[in-house]
Amino acid sequence: MKLKYFAWVRERVGKAEETIEPPASVRTVDDLIKWLSARDDAYAYAFEKPKVIRAAIDHAHVKSDAAISGAREIAFFPPMTGG
Amino acid sequence: MAAPVTIRIQQADFDIAREIALLTRGRTDIGAVVSFSGICRGTEGGGEIAALTLEHYPGMAETEIERRAQEAVTRWPLQGLTVLHRFGRIEPGQNIVLVLTASEHRQAAFEAAEFLMDYLKTSAPFWKREESTKGSSWIEARADDDAAAQRWTKP
Numbered sequence: 001m002k003l004k005y006f007a008w009v010r011e012r013v014g015k016a017e018e019t020i021e022p023p024a025s026v027r028t029v030d031d032l033i034k035w036l037s038a039r040d041d042a043y044a045y046a047f048e049k050p051k052v053i054r055a056a057i058d059h060a061h062v063k064s065d066a067a068i069s070g071a072r073e074i075a076f077f078p079p080m081t082g083g
Numbered sequence: 084m085a086a087p088v089t090i091r092i093q094q095a096d097f098d099i100a101r102e103i104a105l106l107t108r109g110r111t112d113i114g115a116v117v118s119f120s121g122i123c124r125g126t127e128g129g130g131e132i133a134a135l136t137l138e139h140y141p142g143m144a145e146t147e148i149e150r151r152a153q154e155a156v157t158r159w160p161l162q163g164l165t166v167l168h169r170f171g172r173i174e175p176g177q178n179i180v181l182v183l184t185a186s187e188h189r190q191a192a193f194e195a196a197e198f199l200m201d202y203l204k205t206s207a208p209f210w211k212r213e214e215s216t217k218g219s220s221w222i223e224a225r226a227d228d229d230a231a232a233q234r235w236t237k238p
Contacts, residue, residue, distance in 0.1 A: 004140070006138060006140055006208065006210060007138055007210035007212070007221055008221050056140070056143055056208070059140075059142055059143040059146045059147070060143075060146070060147075061147070061206060075140060075143065075208075077140070077208060077210065078210065078221065078224070079205075079223075079224035080204070080205060080206060080207060080208055080209055080210060080224065081204075081209065081210050081211045081221075081222045081223070081224050082137065082139070082168060082180070082203055082204065082207045082208070082209025082210070082211070083121055083168075083179075083180055083200060083203040083204035083207065083209070083228075
């Protein structure tokens, strides 16, 4: 699946997007955040306050307990400040 | 006829009068057009700013705004609506966002414009970064914007 990062999450992770294949034990958005954070300090820094992080699966907002199975694209970003 | 919905995410500026003309052209069923423009201020949090840079999530930005636009068309008797949102570097005094809503009578247009703006603030994937003499930093989301969007979910 493809991961995308925006705004300060992108800056902290150090890249805008990447393709990953998490193990089957990673079932939800929250699991994915924990799995990424354990891989590298950059992710741990980006996700240090997981409650602040927003996520979208295939262009739709989701909560942290959403299942990631079948997702093509998952995005992580801070609360939005458009308008 | 079904209410035409126009959504554009663009770097370029827009002309508000032209957009209103496009929305109402050839129509005699529209009695009210409400226009909201969001403009870059020269101050943010008490400090002067040189510019804002807006980052967005291409693809999702259009999808999310389309979703809210269809919700507005379902909730209010609208004759049409337009949402334009810019990205990239925007200086004080320049346009950021435009919402136009057209209806037979004013109340639907006023309410739908407010509804759309409240959701643009809290659920459209855009992020503002401010530049000032002190450097640049991401603007934080405001709790009162969340509260404004929340009120539309009440019966």
